Amino acid sequence: MLSAAARARLTVVLVGARNPSNIGAAARAMQDFGFSDLRIVNDYAAPFEAAQLEDAATPKSAVGAASVMQRARRFSSLTDATADCSLVAGTTAIGDRDLQRDILTLQQATPQILGSLTSDPQPRVAVLFGSEKTGLSKEHLSHCSLLLTIPLFAPEDARHLSMNLGQSVAVCLYELTREGLEGSREIPTLHEAAATADDRERLTQLLLDVMHVTDYTRRFPANAAEPLVRQLTQQLGTTHREAMTWMGILRQILWRERKQ
Amino acid sequence: MLSAAARARLTVVLVGARNPSNIGAAARAMQDFGFSDLRIVNDYAAPFEAAQLEDAATPKSAVGAASVMQRARRFSSLTDATADCSLVAGTTAIGDRDLQRDILTLQQATPQILGSLTSDPQPRVAVLFGSEKTGLSKEHLSHCSLLLTIPLFAPEDARHLSMNLGQSVAVCLYELTREGLEGSREIPTLHEAAATADDRERLTQLLLDVMHVTDYTRRFPANAAEPLVRQLTQQLGTTHREAMTWMGILRQILWRERKQ
Numbered sequence: 291m292l293s294a295a296a297r298a299r300l301t302v303v304l305v306g307a308r309n310p311s312n313i314g315a316a317a318r319a320m321q322d323f324g325f326s327d328l329r330i331v332n333d334y335a336a337p338f339e340a341a342q343l344e345d346a347a348t349p350k351s352a353v354g355a356a357s358v359m360q361r362a363r364r365f366s367s368l369t370d371a372t373a374d375c376s377l378v379a380g381t382t383a384i385g386d387r388d389l390q391r392d393i394l395t396l397q398q399a400t401p402q403i404l405g406s407l408t409s410d411p412q413p414r415v416a417v418l419f420g421s422e423k424t425g426l427s428k429e430h431l432s433h434c435s436l437l438l439t440i441p442l443f444a445p446e447d448a449r450h451l452s453m454n455l456g457q458s459v460a461v462c463l464y465e466l467t468r469e470g471l472e473g474s475r476e477i478p479t480l481h482e483a484a485a486t487a488d489d490r491e492r493l494t495q496l497l498l499d500v501m502h503v504t505d506y507t508r509r510f511p512a513n514a515a516e517p518l519v520r521q522l523t524q525q526l527g528t529t530h531r532e533a534m535t536w537m538g539i540l541r542q543i544l545w546r547e548r549k550q
Numbered sequence: 551m552l553s554a555a556a557r558a559r560l561t562v563v564l565v566g567a568r569n570p571s572n573i574g575a576a577a578r579a580m581q582d583f584g585f586s587d588l589r590i591v592n593d594y595a596a597p598f599e600a601a602q603l604e605d606a607a608t609p610k611s612a613v614g615a616a617s618v619m620q621r622a623r624r625f626s627s628l629t630d631a632t633a634d635c636s637l638v639a640g641t642t643a644i645g646d647r648d649l650q651r652d653i654l655t656l657q658q659a660t661p662q663i664l665g666s667l668t669s670d671p672q673p674r675v676a677v678l679f680g681s682e683k684t685g686l687s688k689e690h691l692s693h694c695s696l697l698l699t700i701p702l703f704a705p706e707d708a709r710h711l712s713m714n715l716g717q718s719v720a721v722c723l724y725e726l727t728r729e730g731l732e733g734s735r736e737i738p739t740l741h742e743a744a745a746t747a748d749d750r751e752r753l754t755q756l757l758l759d760v761m762h763v764t765d766y767t768r769r770f771p772a773n774a775a776e777p778l779v780r781q782l783t784q785q786l787g788t789t790h791r792e793a794m795t796w797m798g799i800l801r802q803i804l805w806r807e808r809k810q
Contacts, residue, residue, distance in 0.1 A: 322713050324703025443584025443731055454583050460717035461724045471703055
């Protein structure tokens with residue numbers, strides 16, 4: 291269960307993202323999973339400014355990432371962007387990079403990230419994502435105390451594995467919030483009354499009646515034995531309301547048959 | 551561990567997707583996680599054809615979703631698109647929709663989907679995603695035997711929650727493959743030799759020497775006690791290679807100091 295305070299201490303850093311739409315998509319994924327601190331490391335301001343303009347201009351922003359984009363900040367170096375972070379985790383594809391460092395799966399890395407977010411006194415954790423084209427460079431990864439990868443389908447002949455940037459951010463934040471988000475709405479459950487044995491029995495008798503009046507019983511006696519029919523009605527509706535609906539249907543058939 | 555055969559039996563159905571880029575993004579997510587059967591339900595062919603053209607025309611397709619898009623099929627009705635599926639799961643946002651049906655979280659729904667994919671004799675499972683604008687309608691959801699939602703951050707005042715289509719598909723397929731993909735490459739682990747107690751002891755002695763020759767020991771004797779220094783050197787490198795690097799650094803300092 292990730293608290294609002296812990297979520298506020300997670301920083302998503304996009305390093306060298308060039309496509310404004312991808313910056314916007316990352317911001318939207320952050321908003322979806324309750325995160326707010328987005329930092330862009332880029333030598334030039336154009337993609338960041340374009341993403342902010344795009345977000346402000348399109349109606350998407352109403353449901354989208356408006357507040358994340360408004361608070362986002364640009365840095366010219368990764369050192370500056372992560373200066374206040376106690377844990378820096380880098381995301382990387384497993385390619386033919388000769389990293390000489392262990393890479394954890396996202397699932398393996400998550401306890402360490404969540405542990406840092408919730409245990410230290412004033413921790414801030416950065417999760418780094420590289421550019422769409424090249425990912426994080428070796429130099430970028432040298433800033434990271436933890437490397438992680440999203441396990442992808444990788445046949446032996448696939449050399450260049452990489453995910454769409456917005457999708458990577460969404461999957462990482464999904465995993466980090468997978469055990470629950472504090473202060474979020476519960477998914478409403480219906481708690482509807484289940485069908486009772488009495489409902490089942492009434493359905494059984496009604497179905498037997500229907501089989502009888504429609505001449506099914508005479509034509510297929512082997513299928514019309516009461517235990518078989520009782521077993522059949524186990525599948526009719528799981529809730530009391532559904533069972534009542536089925537009863538209505540069967541009664542209507544009986545009524546039609548008896549009227550003739 | 552999801553086998554290649556089981557993955558081949560999972561169908562992603564996009565219902566009413568209007569934006570060709572979103573169809574392409576869904577296809578790319580499928581390729582990333584090892585799925586191949588994409589079906590588009592749309593009254594008109596334009597978005598589907600545009601997505602195929604876009605995929606064929608851009609260099610993205612080289613690393614992207616070329617084979618998924620090539621095999622994708624369009625249907626004019628949801629009934630046709632899911633005719634051969636034994637389990638139909640619908641994704642939905644928890645909005646103010648009055649569904650009268652239970653909705654599972656993605657995590658809760660996954661065992662049932664994986665169970666269907668792996669246990670029946672020739673099962674096919676469809677996972678449905680609605681359009682970017684409206685999601686799946688009540689009519690669409692009535693085709694589903696299972697409803698699921700990706701838990702999002704939802705403060706009480708947020709009424710319209712929905713994720714980007716490509717991101718939704720990516721997160722769902724990530725969860726379905728989270729316990730592993732058969733036939734995929736393992737993430738290489740280094741299995742590098744860990745630093746030994748002997749390495750640690752040599753580092754401790756070297757660090758004590760450095761403290762001595764640099765006059766640190768005289769100025770801060772409380773910090774220079776051997777047990778404290780030994781504890782400090784626990785932090786110097788986790789592998790033998792890193793420990794050796796640290797020794798080299800310390801020896802260099804000693805050499806410089808002694809030369810003076």
